[in-house]
Amino acid sequence: MTVYLDANATECLRPSAMTAMLDALRCEGNPSSVHGPGRKARALLEAARSQIGSLWGMGPEQVVFTSGGTEANALAIHAFGQGRRVLVGATEHDAVRMASSHAEIVPVRGDGQLCLDALDRMLGSGGPALVCAMIANNETGILHPLEAIRDLCLRHGALLHVDAVQGAGRIALTCDGVTSMAVSGHKAGGAKGAGALLLGGELHVTPLMRGGGQERGRRGGTQPLQIIVGMAAAFQDACAQDWRPVADLRDRIDEFALSCGARVIGDRHAPRLPNTTSLSLWGVPAQTQLMMLDLAGFAVSTGSACSSGKVSASHVLSAMGLGEAAAQAIRISLPWNVTEEQVVAFKAAYRTMAERLGTRAA
């Protein structure tokens, strides 16, 4: 049996999402159709929209459904980046880094948080800007100081797009003063295939795909009704979950890893997601660690795997100035339903690995 510790890649499906999706599968209509079955489908879709919006204090008109986090980020940058400079944090996900051809990179500090002085300087020179910052980093779980970033943007008259894909459902979020926010259903325990762009101010966005004018002309294409309904149920449960027990298990992994000679990236320096930690083992390539744990039945990940499966040094950890350690870190991201037994088993496997490989560097 595999112990799954890669929730930041995709969360374990929540039972409430499964139930909601199975129920919705019986609904065969297209939400855009005007007849009875269409109306039923639309009612389900709009209920999900209201449910998702209300979780973060928004009305249904502020929620645009997309195919997932990547599209939500791309839509925001496409819509709000036009005619503006696009300032992107150095540790942003590729969904954001690659969405603009003319992005300017805002450096991060050694603790992984966005460098506010640099952002202030960059906003102070040059024309109107769109700032893109993630609420929580996918590799390290480190949180950006979002309120301070928002205040800087307000002061300089810049727009702010927040990539909340890893944070939504795991930590409290506020959309006040934010232009837009991207969320993804399967990172919260829904099925893969749906996300949303939450609009804080301007409600009209120029679509990436015009199509049949769905989503009030903001995103063409028939909505994946069942996946969206599952996403709403998953977010509902995720936001209601007490994450402290998960954070406690994560902290125990950190302590144990330290005793095995590992380094915990970002530990004690910056706030982090409750479920995520990044552990580096000096002198041992991340790829080897990942393979060894995989063969032992533990699913973890490294920050950066391309579609070929090739593992390279993490751009996130490199941007934090970690040098060679950037290629020696694995990410453990605990799923919402992680058990103590799983964590105990993981610790044993980690010790076996650290004893076998970690000594080489000494």
Place this chain on the structure above:
Amino acid sequence: MRILVAMSGGVDSSVVAALLKQEGHEVIGATLQLYDHGQAVSRAGSCCAGRDILDARAVADRLDIPHYVIDAEERFRKSVIDRFAESYARGETPVPCVACNQGVKFTDLLGMARDLDCDAMATGHYVRRVEGEGRSELHRPADLSRDQSWFLFATTQDQLDYLRFPLGDMPDKDAVRGLAETFGLAIAAKPDSQDICFVPSGSYADVVETLRPETGGEGEIVTEDGRVLGRHEGIARYTVGQSKRLGDIHTKDGRRQIVKRIDATTRRIVVGPREGAGRTEFALRDMNWLTEPDAAGMRCEVQIRAREACRAACVYPVAGGARVVLDEPAMPAPGQACVLYQGSRVLGGGFILS
């Protein structure tokens, strides 16, 4: 046994993985990403993974074995491609496949196999590993038309002890393709790979001249006494002992001319008549021994090019290298490998010094 199989995505290593799985071993597939495929074929934005990696993954899925793609790009560039170009810049004719087997495959990947607690590493090379007295031996394969022993001479005894070459006893490639079909592998009819994997366009000289511009551009073709006979288009395009690209000079004075030396500093190609051009003595560097060398000299056969018959010789070990004395003169090309055989067994080998 837990065995790591180096899977290239080709027929041979795929069949190796299937055979070992069938024998009941715990098989782990690993494919080296040696260079950015998107860059190699000059297609901006295309995936870094070539067809071969996707094929290897499909085979692993079919066999239901774990499969990993190992990033060896930087190491491959430094230890194989850069050294390949440097060697040409010295006027040599290198063998990049030897450097790749020696470093990226049998040092790095093999080290990873050991880290993963594997009992052995297997490859699809056509050579045989034979349990000899007190040590494992490297031999030519059953199918001599596929013989890769020359390219594997630098395998150390320690590496050889750990390696397995399940295709060494295969009668021919058709048998291997037949097995691939039996195992239901989609790559059964895939064409054989080409000479130098990182030169998909086929022009290795272009690659060398990009990396080491000093090897490109025209230069003089001269006789041993310095008489200028013509011009050439870059020293990387010539190999000692050959007459390729000599044009009219090839048959100068009615006698067949060959390249005798490549002088990298003056960028001159020195030619001379083929008759009487050979030599019987030359030195080897970076010697690898797969037997106990006899300080008094060893009678054996040596092979000084990839596709060439063996020549009778006596080899004398010296510190870090060896001195070769051929029975009959030949034209050894600097940078090429000289591999020592006794019958089918590889005794060792080294690189030919200028």
